[in-house]
Each structure stands twice: as C-alpha cells, then as structure tokens.
Amino acid sequence: MSITAAADGSALGNPGPAGWAWYIDENTWRAGGWPHGTNNMGELKAVLDLLEATAVDADQHLHILCDSQYVINSVTKWMPGWKRKGWRKKDGKPVMNVELLKDIDRALAGRSVEFEWVKGHSGHAMNEAADQRANAAATAFSRQQDPQVGPGYRGGGGAGASPVVPSGAASVPAAGSADEPADDLFSLFDPSPTAPAASCSTAVEETALVADAPGATDFAQITVREQALLGGRLRADPPSAAELLHPAFSEVGASGRRFDRDEILAHLAPLTDVDAEEFVADEIxxxxxxxxxxxxxxxxxxxxxxxxxxxxxxxxxxHHQGTPLGS
Known part of the structure; x- marks a missing residue:
C-alpha cells in the first residue's frame, strides 16, 4: 500500500502571515499557519504535519509531492551533513528552521518516504489543492481569523488527525485508546471522584457573572475563565466546560501527547487541592x-x-500546555 500526498507552504510578504497544507483528497487534507512566518517554514511544516498525521499508517510507503527544492534538498541531501556538524552549515552558520528540520528527521525514522518534485502553479491538481489551502490559511491569519484546518487524516482504522496548534507548541503523537486515562486539561493532578457536579446553566452563569461584568478587563475575563476550568463545578460538567473551549481546541498533556477537544472533554474530571498563582498575560x-x-x-x-x-x-x-517542574 502507498499514500500519495501533496505538501505546500505560502507566505504573504515572506516573511508575513504564513500558511501550510497537505492534501490527499477532498476528504483528507489539513492546513494551518502562523501570524508571521516564511514560505520555507510553511513548506517544512506541511511535510512535518503530513508525516505526523500518517504515522498511524507508518507501515505504508509515503509519496510526497512537493514544489520546493529547498525542502527536498534539505531532507534528502543536506540533513545528514548538518546533523554531523551539530546542525550547522559548511560555513559554520546555524541551519535555518532547525527545529522544524529536527522534527522532520525524527518523524522520518522507520518510515518509507519518497519525495517527488512537481512544478508549482502548473496545473498539477494535487499541488494546486495544497497551494490553495496553504494560501487560504495565510490569508486567514492576515485577517486575524482562524484558518480552515480541514478534516485531517483518517487512516489506520479511522483515527482523526489532531488539530492545528500554535507554532510554539510541541508536535507529538496522538493519544491512546479511549479507555486510557488521558493527562487531559490541567490533569497532572489526581481527579477527585467525590467533587459535586453542577448544572450547565449554573456553572456557565457563575463564570459569566464575573468574566463578562461591565468594565471587566480582558485579563480579568481570561483569568476568571482559566480558573473556572480548574474548578470542580465546570470540570464535573463537560458541556459547561465545552462552552469555554474553542472548536479547534488542543492540548499537549504532561506525557507530551496531543489531545483534541473531544478527547479532553471525554476525560475531564474534577481536581482536588489545586492552587493557581502568578498569572501573567501577554497580547501576542x-x-x-x-x-x-x-x-x-x-x-x-x-x-x-x-x-x-x-x-x-x-x-x-x-490551546493549553502544561510542563511539570522539577523538585
């Protein structure tokens, strides 16, 4: 068996609002991007996300159609030498986009992957489909909107792809079976089986009374919502918690695994004896x-x-991510 996909990137201004996408067919594609990035970043991220999404079918040969000679040469020709030199070029300068390249190097391990160069903007159907989606993602970020992320990859018995995350978040494998306890939202701590439940209307209204009060600052609204998601009332009532989560919400859990919104809500449970402090907010x-x-x-x-x-x-x-601190 073999999987054939096109991967492409786009940047408006280069650097500027940037997007990436990979495309297999109309029911199997994904896109994302950043408010500020380069075309090469988009090209690399498209390949990386494709490798991660298809890891569920790692036994199948992956044929990647790519119009970027930079990506193909980086992965198939230059990367071994860069690694030997500590990810530096012949002139001793650091390799650009090194974190993306390192992630691709890890994702390639044990995979059968073939790259084929295709000429961009020449009518190649799959390349054009990936290009259009990457450009649409870049355009969305230029308008301060969320991009259309697509249905993802549903191979390997129907496993859906994980959602797009901000560029600074870790790229990690998907969660295990639905019966496995997930280290979901804020759950580095043991759940309490006895925390009282709250009705949907009570929990959401309680949060809204403070967060949406006239004159409340953005920082106050966000902090109250975050603290509500730590509280037993919302965590005992997933429908209420869901009203505070973006449709494309994702989390990188304590184990380094990535979870989507549905997985988080399925495992959400109350916490005990959790204190939160030192809140700092930055408008990015x-x-x-x-x-x-x-x-x-x-x-x-x-x-x-x-x-x-x-x-x-x-x-x-x-998006949410938690990192345990050493004692």
Missing part, C-alpha cells in the same frame, strides 16, 4: 492572549501556558 496579536501561570497540587508544581482567542466578543481557550 490582536484578539490573541498568551496566559502563563503556575499550579501546585498533590503531584507537584507545573508551569502552564494557555492561548485564548476572542471570537464574536467572547474569549475561548484555543
């Missing part, structure tokens, strides 16, 4: 806020980062 783009803070609980201390986005006047959690 209009309508996008990075929130950082620390949590302490029975299993130790963790550094937390959350990305909140404003949509239709409401702040929604777009």
């Amino acid at each position: 783009a209009p309508g996008v806020v990075l929130l950082r803070y620390l949590t302490t609980g029975p299993d130790g201390t963790a550094e937390r980062t959350s990305v909140w986005v404003r949509e239709n006047g409401r702040w929604l959690l777009r």
Whole structure:
C-alpha cells in the first residue's frame, strides 16, 4: 500500500502571515499557519504535519509531492551533513528552521518516504489543492481569523488527525485508546471522584457573572475563565466546560501527547487541592492572549501556558500546555 500526498507552504510578504497544507483528497487534507512566518517554514511544516498525521499508517510507503527544492534538498541531501556538524552549515552558520528540520528527521525514522518534485502553479491538481489551502490559511491569519484546518487524516482504522496548534507548541503523537486515562486539561493532578457536579446553566452563569461584568478587563475575563476550568463545578460538567473551549481546541498533556477537544472533554474530571498563582498575560496579536501561570497540587508544581482567542466578543481557550517542574 502507498499514500500519495501533496505538501505546500505560502507566505504573504515572506516573511508575513504564513500558511501550510497537505492534501490527499477532498476528504483528507489539513492546513494551518502562523501570524508571521516564511514560505520555507510553511513548506517544512506541511511535510512535518503530513508525516505526523500518517504515522498511524507508518507501515505504508509515503509519496510526497512537493514544489520546493529547498525542502527536498534539505531532507534528502543536506540533513545528514548538518546533523554531523551539530546542525550547522559548511560555513559554520546555524541551519535555518532547525527545529522544524529536527522534527522532520525524527518523524522520518522507520518510515518509507519518497519525495517527488512537481512544478508549482502548473496545473498539477494535487499541488494546486495544497497551494490553495496553504494560501487560504495565510490569508486567514492576515485577517486575524482562524484558518480552515480541514478534516485531517483518517487512516489506520479511522483515527482523526489532531488539530492545528500554535507554532510554539510541541508536535507529538496522538493519544491512546479511549479507555486510557488521558493527562487531559490541567490533569497532572489526581481527579477527585467525590467533587459535586453542577448544572450547565449554573456553572456557565457563575463564570459569566464575573468574566463578562461591565468594565471587566480582558485579563480579568481570561483569568476568571482559566480558573473556572480548574474548578470542580465546570470540570464535573463537560458541556459547561465545552462552552469555554474553542472548536479547534488542543492540548499537549504532561506525557507530551496531543489531545483534541473531544478527547479532553471525554476525560475531564474534577481536581482536588489545586492552587493557581502568578498569572501573567501577554497580547501576542490582536484578539490573541498568551496566559502563563503556575499550579501546585498533590503531584507537584507545573508551569502552564494557555492561548485564548476572542471570537464574536467572547474569549475561548484555543490551546493549553502544561510542563511539570522539577523538585
């Protein structure tokens, strides 16, 4: 068996709002990007995400159609020498886009992968489909909108692809079976089986009374929402928690695995004895806020980062990641 896919990147201004996409067919494709990036970043990210998405079918040969000689030469010709030199070029200068290249190198391990160069903008159907989606993602970021991320890859018995995450988040394998306890939202801590449940209306209204109060700052609204997601009332009532999560929400859990919104909500459970402090918020783009803070609980201390986005006047959690801190 073999998988054939086109991968492409796009940047408006280069650097500027950037997008990436890979395409297999109308029901199997994915796209994403960044508010600021380069065309080469998009080209590499498209290949990386394709490798990660198809890892569920790692036993199949992967045929990647690519119009970037830079990507093909980087992966098939130059990378071995860069690695020997500590990811530096012949002149001793550091390799550009090294983190993406390192991730691709890891994702290629044990895979049968073939790259084929195709001329861009020449009517090649799959290349054009990937290019259009990458350009649409870059355009969305230029308008401060979320891009259309696509249905993802559904090989390997129907496993869906994980959602797009901000460029700074780790790229990791998908979660295990649905019966395996997930280290889901803020769950470095043991769940409490006895925390009281709350009705959907009660939990959401309780949050809204504070967060949406007249004159409340964006920082106050976001912090209250984040703290509500730590509380037993919302965590005991996933439908209420869902109202604070973006449709494309993703999380990188304590184990380094990535979870999508449905997986998180399926495993959401109350926590006990969790303290959150040292909240710091930074606006990284209009309508996008990075929130950082620390949590302490029975299993130790963790550094937390959350990305909140404003949509239709409401702040929604777009991505979360927790990193355990050593004792």
